[in-house]
Amino acid sequence: MTPQTTARYTWGGDEFLFVEIAEGMSLEANFISNSIANALEARALAGIVDICPANASLLVRFDPDKLAWQELERVVHALEDEVRASTEKVLETRIIEIPVWYNDPYTNETVARFREGYHQRPEGNDLDYAAEVNGLADAEEFIKRHHESPWLVSMVGFVAGLPFLYQLVEREQQLEVPKYLSPRTDTPPLTVGYGGCFSCIYSVRGAGGYQMFGVAAAPIFDPTQALEDFSDFMIFFKPGDIVKFKPIDETEYRRIRTEVDAGTFRYRQAPITFDLKAALADPDGYKLSLLEALNGI
Amino acid sequence: MAFDILEPGLATTVQDEGRIGYYRFGLPQGGSMDQYSASLANRLVGNTVAEAVLECTYIGPKIVTTTDAVIAVTGAPVDVFVNGEIVPEYERIALVTGDELKFGVIKGGTKYFIAVHGGIDVPEVLGSRSTYPIGAIGGVEGRALKAGDLVPVGVGRDNGLPELRAIALEDRPVFSKDVTVRVMLGLYDQNLSAKGLETLLNSEWVLTPVADRMGLRYSGPGVEWKEREQPFGAGQDPSNIVDAGYAVGSIQIPGGTQPIILHRDAVSGGGYAMVATVISADMDLVARCAPGTKTHFVAVTMEQALEARHENTARAARIWS
Numbered sequence: 022m023t024p025q026t027t028a029r030y031t032w033g034g035d036e037f038l039f040v041e042i043a044e045g046m047s048l049e050a051n052f053i054s055n056s057i058a059n060a061l062e063a064r065a066l067a068g069i070v071d072i073c074p075a076n077a078s079l080l081v082r083f084d085p086d087k088l089a090w091q092e093l094e095r096v097v098h099a100l101e102d103e104v105r106a107s108t109e110k111v112l113e114t115r116i117i118e119i120p121v122w123y124n125d126p127y128t129n130e131t132v133a134r135f136r137e138g139y140h141q142r143p144e145g146n147d148l149d150y151a152a153e154v155n156g157l158a159d160a161e162e163f164i165k166r167h168h169e170s171p172w173l174v175s176m177v178g179f180v181a182g183l184p185f186l187y188q189l190v191e192r193e194q195q196l197e198v199p200k201y202l203s204p205r206t207d208t209p210p211l212t213v214g215y216g217g218c219f220s221c222i223y224s225v226r227g228a229g230g231y232q233m234f235g236v237a238a239a240p241i242f243d244p245t246q247a248l249e250d251f252s253d254f255m256i257f258f259k260p261g262d263i264v265k266f267k268p269i270d271e272t273e274y275r276r277i278r279t280e281v282d283a284g285t286f287r288y289r290q291a292p293i294t295f296d297l298k299a300a301l302a303d304p305d306g307y308k309l310s311l312l313e314a315l316n317g318i
Numbered sequence: 319m320a321f322d323i324l325e326p327g328l329a330t331t332v333q334d335e336g337r338i339g340y341y342r343f344g345l346p347q348g349g350s351m352d353q354y355s356a357s358l359a360n361r362l363v364g365n366t367v368a369e370a371v372l373e374c375t376y377i378g379p380k381i382v383t384t385t386d387a388v389i390a391v392t393g394a395p396v397d398v399f400v401n402g403e404i405v406p407e408y409e410r411i412a413l414v415t416g417d418e419l420k421f422g423v424i425k426g427g428t429k430y431f432i433a434v435h436g437g438i439d440v441p442e443v444l445g446s447r448s449t450y451p452i453g454a455i456g457g458v459e460g461r462a463l464k465a466g467d468l469v470p471v472g473v474g475r476d477n478g479l480p481e482l483r484a485i486a487l488e489d490r491p492v493f494s495k496d497v498t499v500r501v502m503l504g505l506y507d508q509n510l511s512a513k514g515l516e517t518l519l520n521s522e523w524v525l526t527p528v529a530d531r532m533g534l535r536y537s538g539p540g541v542e543w544k545e546r547e548q549p550f551g552a553g554q555d556p557s558n559i560v561d562a563g564y565a566v567g568s569i570q571i572p573g574g575t576q577p578i579i580l581h582r583d584a585v586s587g588g589g590y591a592m593v594a595t596v597i598s599a600d601m602d603l604v605a606r607c608a609p610g611t612k613t614h615f616v617a618v619t620m621e622q623a624l625e626a627r628h629e630n631t632a633r634a635a636r637i638w639s
Contacts, residue, residue: 031504033565034595035623039505046551046560073342073563075587076551080563082341085624086631176561178344178587181453185561192550200553200589217589218551219561224344225452244443244455255455256343 028053028101030094033080036070038093040079040101046187046218050077051175052297055112055260056104061097068093074260075176076185076219110297116171116263116314118289119222122274123164123235124148127209132233135205147232151198151215166196167234168266170308172220173295174258180227182242182256186220186264189311191304204230211237213266224256238269238277239286247284257288263295263311291315319436321372321387323467324418325380332438332457332469334370336582337446344586347566348448348456351429351531351582351605354630355393355491359433361637362390362410364479369437370447372469374430378421379463381432387413387471388435388479394427394493394606409484426493427606428529435479439472450583489637491602496612500600500626503617505568506559506591514542514574518593519615523577527609531583534604536613540575541593553589561589567601568592569615579604599626 029041040057043050058074061081068088073080083093129146136143142150148160157163172186179185188195200216205228208214212223214231221231224242241258243251250257269277280286291314300307323330333356336349350356350373357367372379378396391398391407398405399420405411407430413419424430440447440457449457458467507515523536543556551560557572564570564580570590571577579596581604596604597618607613618626 032502032595032620033505033592034502034567035598035620035627037565037568037595039563039565041562043549044552044560045549071339071341073586075562077560078562080565080587082566085627090620176563176587177342178563179561179585181344181450183344197551200558217553217558217560225454227452242453244453244460256345 030098032090035085035090036082038081038083038090038097040081040097041077042079043077046077046175048173048187048189048297048301051173051187052110052112053101053104054079056107057097057100058260060100060104064096066096073178075178076187112261112295112297114261114263114293114295115290116265116293116311118265118267118315120238120267120269120273120277121168121213121235122238122269122271123167123213124160125236125271125274128212128233128236131205131207131209131212134207135201139201139203139205141199141202148234151196151232151234154198155196163196164234164268167220168268171311172264172266174260174262174264175219177256177258177260179221180225182224182258184222184241184258184262184264187218188220189263189300189304189308198232200230201232204228208233209236211240213237236274238274239281239288248281248286250288261295263293265312265315289315291317319385319471319473320468321434321471322382322384323379323463323465323469324382326463326465326467327374327379327421328377329375330379330463331373331449331451332370332440333373333448334446335368337444337448337450337456340444341586345444345453346450346583346586348446348450349582350431352393352431352491352602354602355429356431356433357634358408358485358489358637359390359392359431361480362392362408362482362485363388363433363435364474365433365435365437367638369433369472370440372432372438372463374421374432375428376424378430380418380420382418383413383415384468385471386415389413389419390433391430392433392485393430393491395425396430397422406484408490410479426608428608429605434471436472436474439470452583485637489633491606493606493608495608495610497603497607498614498616499604500597500618500623501569501594501615502597502620502623503594505565505593505595507593509543509546509556509591510593511542511544515593517541518577519617523613523615525607525609525611525613526576529607529609531581533578533580533584534607536577536579538577541571543574557591558589559591561587563587564592565595567596567598569594569596581605597623597626599623599630
C-alpha cells in the first residue's frame with residue numbers, strides 16, 4: 022500500500038475537525054500527526070479548544086463562534102504541507118523503563134472470568150492465544166518479543182492517561198492480536214493490554230477489549246500527584262514518549278509496590294532525540310542505540 | 319454552608335460546564351448532561367452559567383440544608399418536596415436552615431438539576447468541579463454522592479437575585495418520547511454501504527436502557543458496512559479503524575448492530591468507526607431522552623448546524639439579559 026500523500030479532512034459535527042493522515046498504522050503517519058499537532062499548538066489560534074493527536078489521525082476541537090471552520094481547515098492544511106515538506110524529522114523526547122510482571126495472577130484471574138462469549142479461544146489464557154496467532158512457540162517467546170524492543174507512545178486517550186504503544190520494529194516483526202470478541206466489563210488497573218498492532222497500559226480499572234498479558238508495577242495516572250513523576254501533572258505519558266518494558270518477578274513487583282506506597286518510586290528515564298529517518302532505515306540498530314540511553318542511569 | 323446528604327439518590331454528581339482542554343490526555347469534558355436545563359437553574363438563583371449544580375439521575379437525593387439557601391430545580395419533570403410540601407420546578411425556592419428537600423418519581427427524561435445561590439463549592443480540579451468517577455477527580459472525592467456527605471455551598475455574588483423568578487413555559491425544555499436528532503455525516507461514513515447509510519437515516523432507533531453519561535445505545539435494524547480489506551493495525555471487523563480520537567457526540571456502530579452516541583463522559587478515543595456526529599445544538603436533546611424514546615437521525619450541513627447553534631446562543635442571551 023502506498024502512503025497517502027495528503028490527509029483526509031472530515032468533520033465530527035460543528036466542533037470537531039478530524040484529519041486522517043493514513044488509514045493504516047505506520048510510524049510515518051504517527052509522526053506527521055504529532056508534528057501537525059505541535060505546529061498547531063505553537064500557532065496558539067484563538068478558538069482552538071483541544072488538539073488530540075492519535076495513532077494515524079488528528080482530532081481538533083474548536084469553538085466555531087471564535088474560529089471559522091473554513092479557516093481552521095485552511096490553517097491545518099497549510100501545516101500539513103509544511104510538515105510533509107520538512108526534512109527535519111526528529112523529536113526531542115525521553116525513554117522510560119516500565120517494569121511489568123508478565124503472566125501474573127491478578128491479570129489471569131480477570132482473564133479467567135471473561136472467556137465464554139468474550140474470547141476467541143476460551144481455553145488457555147490470553148498470552149497462549151497471542152503466541153499461537155503470531156506463530157510463536159509459547160507464551161514465553163511472546164513475552165520476550167513484547168519487551169525486547171522499545172515502543173513509541175503513539176496516542177494518549179480512551180480513559181485518563183492511557184497510552185497506546187506502537188513497537189519500533191519492522192512491519193514483518195509487528196505482533197498483531199485481535200481484540201476480545203466483546204469488551205470485558207472489568208480490567209484491573211495497570212493491566213498491560215494488546216489489540217490490533219497496539220499495546221496499552223490501562224491507567225484505571227474499567228471496561229476494555231484488549232488482550233491482557235501482565236500488570237505494570239507503578240501508576241501511570243495519579244490524581245493525588247503523590248509521586249515525584251507526577252509533580253507537574255496527574256498524567257505520566259505524552260505522545261512521543263519511548264517505552265522499554267522490563268520483565269520483573271513477584272519479588273521485584275512487591276518491592277516496587279512498597280516504594281510506590283512510600284512515595285519514593287521514580288521511573289528510570291533518560292532524555293533522547295528520536296530520529297524518524299534513522300529509525301526507519303535501520304530499526305534493529307536504532308533500537309539498540311535508544312536502549313543505550315537507559316544503561317547510563 | 320452545606321447540604322447534608324441524608325440519601326444520595328441513584329447517581330447524583332456535581333457538574334458544571336465541563337473540563338475543557340484535557341481531552342488529549344483522555345480526560346472527558348464532563349459537565350451537566352443537559353447544559354440548557356442546568357443553566358436555567360443557575361439563572362433562577364442568581365448564579366453565573368459556570369456555577370456547579372447537582373445532577374440527579376432518575377432518583378434524586380434527600381437533603382437537609384445546614385444554611386438558609388435559595389435553590390431551583392430544572393430538567394426532567396419530577397415532583398419536588400420541601401418538608402413534604404410540593405413546590406414547583408423551574409421556579410426559585412427559598413429554604414431555611416433545617417429544611418428537607420426530596421423528590422418524587424421522575425415523569426419523563428432521566429436527569430434533573432439542583433442549583434443553589436452561590437453554587438456547589440467543591441474544589442476545582444483542572445479548571446472544573448465536574449465529577450469524573452472513572453478518574454476519581456472533581457465533585458465530592460471524585461465520585462457520586464453518598465449518604466453522610468456534606469456538600470459545600472458557596473457564597474453568592476453581591477448582586478443578589480434576579481427579577482426573574484420562574485422560567486416561562488415556552489423556554490422550558492421538552493421531554494418527548496419521539497425525537498428527531500440532527501447529525502452531520504462524516505468521519506468514517508464512507509465505510510458504510512449505501513444501504514447501510516440509508517438504514518441509519520431512515521430507520522426508527524429506540525433508545526435502550528444502556529444509556530449513561532458515557533454513551534447512549536440504540537436498538538434498530540442494524541447497518542451494513544462495505545466489504546473492504548482492513549488497513550494494517552485496524553482489527554478484523556469492518557466497523558474497526560486504527561484507534562483514533564472520538565468526537566463528542568459521534569455515533570459508532572460496533573459490529574454494525576447498535577448505534578452508540580458518545581456523550582460528555584465518553585472515552586476520548588478507540589477503534590470503532592464513527593459515521594456521524596450529533597450537532598452541538600442537539601446534544602442536550604439527546605441527554606433528555608429516556609429509554610424507549612423513538613429516535614430518527616436526520617443529516618444536516620455544517621451551515622445548518624451552525625445556524626441551530628446560533629439560535630441556541632440567541633435564546634440563552636435573551637434568558638440571561
